[in-house]
Amino acid sequence: MSKIQEVKELVEAGKSKKIAVAVQEALDAGGQPGEILQAMVDSMSVVGDKFSAGEIFVPEMLIAAKAMSKGVDVLKPLMTGDNSASLGTCVIGTVAGDLHDIGKNLVSMMIESAGFTVVDLGVDVSAEKFVAAIKENENVTLVACSGLLTTTMPALKEAVATIKASGLTGFKVIVGGAPVTPEFAAEIGADGYAADAGSASVKAKELVK
Structure with a gap:
């Protein structure tokens, strides 16, 4: 599994304690900040769809969003000035x-x-x-x-x-x-x-x- 795929799955699963390390590893493996951010955004879209469909509820969604924000914190310093995302x-x-x-x-x-x-x-x-x-x-x-x-x-x-x-x-x-x-x-x-x-x-x- 690619490092970026791992980041996606961690966000979806709401693993906020593991996400920062995984994001850093994805960067070290040559992943671009924008690409990693997009992967996390895609994960949250999946989470949002599951929430809309009634498959998951507010707590799971909050946990996933928290994991995403921890991942974004790692990327933020690298993305200042990059407004493409x-x-x-x-x-x-x-x-x-x-x-x-x-x-x-x-x-x-x-x-x-x-x-x-x-x-x-x-x-x-x-x-x-x-x-x-x-x-x-x-x-x-x-x-x-x-x-x-x-x-x-x-x-x-x-x-x-x-x-x-x-x-x-x-x-x-x-x-x-x-x-x-x-x-x-x-x-x-x-x-x-x-x-x-x-x-x-x-x-x-x-x-x-």
């Missing part, structure tokens, strides 16, 4: 009045492992704060707004409307959360919708490419 910056947050963060954190991990730089604004994020973050960060290509309560759906609508009315361009807006439907996403003017963290990373890539 980067899909830009994603600003993410749970909308005003909503304090749920587990789903958002999962989406954040999956989007980061897909190749985005993630700026996580946390929970209870006002529409204005989203706009400010888009202005403050370079190369924002995606804004992800999460709403987990039926009562915060108006806040989600307001966030999307405010972001769209800001005059800022160059990014897409994706929304999600338990009460959100594709129809509601379209109605409030979002560019995309995702039902769960696995599909969020796939949709995120589709939107910005």
